[in-house]
Amino acid sequence: MYEIVARQDLSETTYLLEVAHPQLARAARPGQFVIVLSHEQGERIPLTIADFDGERGTVTLVIQAVGKSTKEMQQLCQVGRSLLAVVGPMGLPTAVNDVRKVVCVGGGLGVAPVFPQLRAHKNNGAYTIGVIGFRNRDLMFWKDKFARYCDDLIICTNDGSEGIAGLVTDGLAAAMKEHDDIDEVIAIGPPIMMKLCAEATRPRSIKTTVSLNPIMVDGTGMCGGCRVSVGGEMKFACVDGPDFDGHDVNFEELINRLRRFDSDEREAMDRWSEQCRLMNDG
Numbered sequence: 242m243y244e245i246v247a248r249q250d251l252s253e254t255t256y257l258l259e260v261a262h263p264q265l266a267r268a269a270r271p272g273q274f275v276i277v278l279s280h281e282q283g284e285r286i287p288l289t290i291a292d293f294d295g296e297r298g299t300v301t302l303v304i305q306a307v308g309k310s311t312k313e314m315q316q317l318c319q320v321g322r323s324l325l326a327v328v329g330p331m332g333l334p335t336a337v338n339d340v341r342k343v344v345c346v347g348g349g350l351g352v353a354p355v356f357p358q359l360r361a362h363k364n365n366g367a368y369t370i371g372v373i374g375f376r377n378r379d380l381m382f383w384k385d386k387f388a389r390y391c392d393d394l395i396i397c398t399n400d401g402s403e404g405i406a407g408l409v410t411d412g413l414a415a416a417m418k419e420h421d422d423i424d425e426v427i428a429i430g431p432p433i434m435m436k437l438c439a440e441a442t443r444p445r446s447i448k449t450t451v452s453l454n455p456i457m458v459d460g461t462g463m464c465g466g467c468r469v470s471v472g473g474e475m476k477f478a479c480v481d482g483p484d485f486d487g488h489d490v491n492f493e494e495l496i497n498r499l500r501r502f503d504s505d506e507r508e509a510m511d512r513w514s515e516q517c518r519l520m521n522d523g
């Protein structure tokens with residue numbers, strides 16, 4: 242059992258949990274993820290380690306309530322309660338060597354998982370440019386946390402309520418216009434955003450790393466559920482990734498595979514909503 246020692250609601254749908262897990266906090270590296278089971282009847286869900294603190298012995302998860310499990314966790318996961326299982330760290334850590342200038346792009350929820358990579362590059366002596374994007378100012382989080390580790394920070398909002406009006410791809414274009422010596426771009430967010438970032442950097446052949454989020458089941462390379470095509474080869478995101486070269490990823494296939502379980506997920510959500518309604522009525 243892993244106690245939830247802090248919680249912050251970042252918006253109506255996004256919440257942060259800080260979980261006590263000293264062993265994991267010591268072992269975690271940027272780019273890695275965990276598989277979480279909140280209770281015995283729950284579903285195993287993969288979540289990126291958004292922060293880790295070896296001294297406090299905690300890891301931080303930032304979760305968007307999109308379906309049955311993440312909405313249920315939004316209700317149940319309060320401070321003082323515990324998660325039944327938190328397995329990890331999983332996946333290959335991000336390589337930070339030899340990068341002198343890096344742009345870390347986070348779109349929406351992707352802002353959280355890109356943070357440990359930004360911090361690792363800054364601590365390694367790189368010049369760091371952060372590009373973070375939200376639909377509007379009310380949904381923005383971690384501006385100050387990013388500012389501490391960024392030489393330049395570009396904030397983008399769709400409606401222009403904070404920073405520049407536009408998408409993170411506009412922020413990335415601004416950074417590329419200003420700097421002609423970028424060694425690497427790291428982009429984390431929805432697949433379409435990562436695809437567009439990779440397309441933006443392709444003409445200048447800037448190394449572009451993306452973090453893929455296919456459906457995962459066991460997280461150990463055994464089930465094949467997380468297979469993705471990269472450079473024409475089949476890879477398992479859980480053990481070969483989740484970071485890959487964005488110029489080689491077949492994003493269309495990833496997007497189609499993510500839609501495969503739409504109707505099952507809707508049914509699970511409907512069943513759970515009905516149970517909640519009956520409990521509230523009763």
Ligand SMILES: Cc1cc2nc3c(=O)[nH]c(=O)nc-3n(C[C@H](O)[C@H](O)[C@H](O)COP(=O)(O)OP(=O)(O)OC[C@H]3O[C@@H](n4cnc5c(N)ncnc54)[C@H](O)[C@@H]3O)c2cc1C
Pocket residue numbers: 274284285286287288289290303304305306307308309310311312350354453454455456457458483499500503506507510
């Ligand atoms: C490596 C990795 C890291 C991730 N990190 C985060 C994170 O830090 N924060 C966060 O909020 N979400 C993260 N996700 C996505 C998260 O796992 C899904 O949102 C969650 O499993 C949805 O479960 P649900 O029951 O609430 O929704 P459902 O209704 O079951 O699904 C909603 C959508 O979530 C995705 N999804 C569903 N089940 C899985 C699964 N087993 N594995 C992966 N995706 C799934 C699908 O796109 C689906 O359409 C990550 C996924 C991966 C693979």
Ligand code: FES
Pocket residue numbers: 456457458459460461462463464465466467468477478479480
């Ligand atoms: S989740 Fe099963 S092989 Fe990756």
